[in-house]
Amino acid sequence: MPQTIETQSRQKRSKAHLKSQAIRNLANEMSWILSQPPTCVGARIRPEEELANELGITRRIVREAIKLYTEKGVLVRRQGSGTYVRRVHSHPTDTPESKAFGLTHEDMFTDLTTTDIRTQPLNQGLVGKTMQSLRIGLWSDWQLSPPHTTTHIVLSMFMRHAQLAGHTMTIHSQVASSQQALPVQEMARQLEHASDDGFLVGAQYAHTFLAAREKAQSECPYLFYSMGSSIVDWDSLIYVDTERASQRALQHLVECDYQRIGTIALHTTEQCNIEHHVHRGVMLRADLCMDFHVYAHDMGVASSMQATRELLAKANGKLDAIYVANDMVLVGVIEALKRENLTPGKDIAIITLANRGYPLPRGYNWSSMVFNPESFASTTIRQISHHIEYPDIATSNLAIQATFCVGDTHQLS
Numbered sequence: 001m002p003q004t005i006e007t008q009s010r011q012k013r014s015k016a017h018l019k020s021q022a023i024r025n026l027a028n029e030m031s032w033i034l035s036q037p038p039t040c041v042g043a044r045i046r047p048e049e050e051l052a053n054e055l056g057i058t059r060r061i062v063r064e065a066i067k068l069y070t071e072k073g074v075l076v077r078r079q080g081s082g083t084y085v086r087r088v089h090s091h092p093t094d095t096p097e098s099k100a101f102g103l104t105h106e107d108m109f110t111d112l113t114t115t116d117i118r119t120q121p122l123n124q125g126l127v128g129k130t131m132q133s134l135r136i137g138l139w140s141d142w143q144l145s146p147p148h149t150t151t152h153i154v155l156s157m158f159m160r161h162a163q164l165a166g167h168t169m170t171i172h173s174q175v176a177s178s179q180q181a182l183p184v185q186e187m188a189r190q191l192e193h194a195s196d197d198g199f200l201v202g203a204q205y206a207h208t209f210l211a212a213r214e215k216a217q218s219e220c221p222y223l224f225y226s227m228g229s230s231i232v233d234w235d236s237l238i239y240v241d242t243e244r245a246s247q248r249a250l251q252h253l254v255e256c257d258y259q260r261i262g263t264i265a266l267h268t269t270e271q272c273n274i275e276h277h278v279h280r281g282v283m284l285r286a287d288l289c290m291d292f293h294v295y296a297h298d299m300g301v302a303s304s305m306q307a308t309r310e311l312l313a314k315a316n317g318k319l320d321a322i323y324v325a326n327d328m329v330l331v332g333v334i335e336a337l338k339r340e341n342l343t344p345g346k347d348i349a350i351i352t353l354a355n356r357g358y359p360l361p362r363g364y365n366w367s368s369m370v371f372n373p374e375s376f377a378s379t380t381i382r383q384i385s386h387h388i389e390y391p392d393i394a395t396s397n398l399a400i401q402a403t404f405c406v407g408d409t410h411q412l413s
Contacts, residue, residue, distance in 0.1 A: 025100035026057070026061060026100070026103070029101055030069065033105055033108055034069065043084065043085050044084050045085070048062045055101045082110070134167040134198065136384060136388075137170050137194055137220075139201040139209060140173070141173065141202055141204065150227065157373055157377030158200065159171075161381040162381050174205040181208045185215070198223070198384055200225060200380065221384075221388050225238050235397075236395040237397045237398075238380050240376065240399075240400050242353065245353065245403065246353060246369075247278050247282060250263075250279060250351075253410060254286045256321070260288075260290060260319050262314075262322045263276070263322070263324075263325055264311060264333060267297045279323065301332040302332065303329070303332065305339075306336075321351070322349070322350050322351075324352040327360060333350075350409045351410055365407040366409050369405070371400055375400070
């Protein structure tokens, strides 16, 4: 009996040792991934269960390894959202990289993998051909966008084209939460310790970046990028120009001889001012001085339904057409019209601008605005690379024109 107890005790110690060793091995691999480029500040870790299944280990081992870096402040847990990279992890240079699980960046992070991306053929003769290998810091708020949107696709292509050119890219977050931008002091601290040669920065938080850059006394070249805007306030910007496509969309409704045309835009965005300006300009030129224009206060279905009801009330229920200036509110618009027994393309004409990649409601051939994400990403990487290699040459803004594609939702029967 005593011998049996001793054997069981040794087996328990052996299992505990193996578990402890597995946690150390996984933590060591995570250490390397969190310290090597891309550093992925702001990236979301894959769910514990998903990681455990892929690596063939228990969920508890994954949880304990993640817990180590959460306690160190490298990772942060957000209730109901997941675990994110909070800061760059400094790994001891004399510690060898573990290969126990063969973990990679793609295995570990949710947001580095974008599926269903159809890429165009590349000129393979140009792959890796560059003056030098550059380190580009990408600042964005991509983690606030739903998966598989144009935002995610374009940022994935940024990384892809940087790698094809022989560059490396580090990823940083511009936001502290869904409600606020990263504080200037925190961004400045990261800029002070950054080893990047230049920065590619989302223009929505340009003021914060410029203030942080000045505070950090950084002299690195930078390039702002923006999708779905024609506001040009910055001296170094590449953007998708949607104003011409917006004009074409409204003009198309006028050409269909619609007299009472309303517009629904998304409030609290700078783009909404342009949409309102474009709407009034087209209406005035067509001698249709009717201010049928409302805003949805957010992307929620309830808000866009309310905006649709307000628009119909403002027009006394007599609208020929509606220009939905942002596809993010389209679902609520369609739901509100259904409740009024109105069908797009049959009872009321609808044109929308699908410039952000959100899935449009099925069952309709929507008129939409499109641009080539691959071309935008490729051009952007060339621009920032040239800016880094030739910092003394004055930069100029570059616009990528969006194309308006006509569907049949505006054809009333």
